[in-house]
Amino acid sequence: MMTLRKFSQGLDAIPTGTAWYLADLGRAMGKQELFTRQSPQRLKALREHALVESAVSSNRIEGVEVEPRRVATLVFGRPSLRDRNEEEVRGYRDALRFIHEQAKRVPVSEDTVCQLRGLARGEIADAGRYKWDTELRDERIHPLILVAAFNLDFLCIHPFRDGNGRVSRLLLLLQCYHLGYEVGRYISLERLIEQNKDRTNGLTKGRKSGDRSRHRRGATRRVSPR
Secondary structure (H helix, E strand, O other), X not given: OOHHHHHOOOOOOOOHXXXXXXXXXXXXXXXXXXXXXXXXXXXXHHHHHHHHXXXXXXXXXXXXXXXXXXXXXXXXXXXXXXXXXXXXXXXHHHHHHHHXXXXXXXXXXXXXXXXXXXXXXXXXXXXXXXXXXXXXXXXXXXXXXXXXXXXXXXXXXXXXXXXXXXXXXXXXXXXHHHOOOOHHHOOOHHHHHHHOHHHHHXXXXXXXXXXXXXHHHHHHXXXXXX
């Protein structure tokens, strides 16, 4: 959980594969505005689909599942909730909407982390005690690599009794918005993570063994158009 602090002392050479992903992401970000102008109806459908997939996948990763026929009602309606699982799926939906609508005005701070956790869990957050040691700014290091390092440190700190994985994915989405990457509005990053659970488990092993480069590669690959 000292990755950002270590980065402040300098960064080893970026692996070639990671550099390619970063270049792809830069080119894709430059085309975002064009895409939004060309196909507004198609993007509306993508937004709705991504909202459903994100709310379901992020909870399913944590073993929280709901009946498939109830998903659309939970995400787009306001039905009476049948159990705790439905409450958490709808709570994650609320957290996603909060980020999609207000990302530019929402800082990455301890208060934001606690707020996202409370929304995602559908309850008042019982925040853990931790500190933010390093600002997510360093002109010498690509910002997406800093996002990956932040995500790694957050998961290592594990500040809450429950909900850390979901909050980490919400923070990834929020920080992508801050950097100008709006892919999470139209494609579910949570679904991509769920589809690559074996790779994610490998990243976890790398985190435990101190191999941070595997986590950097994984985080950039999640939002890359490759």
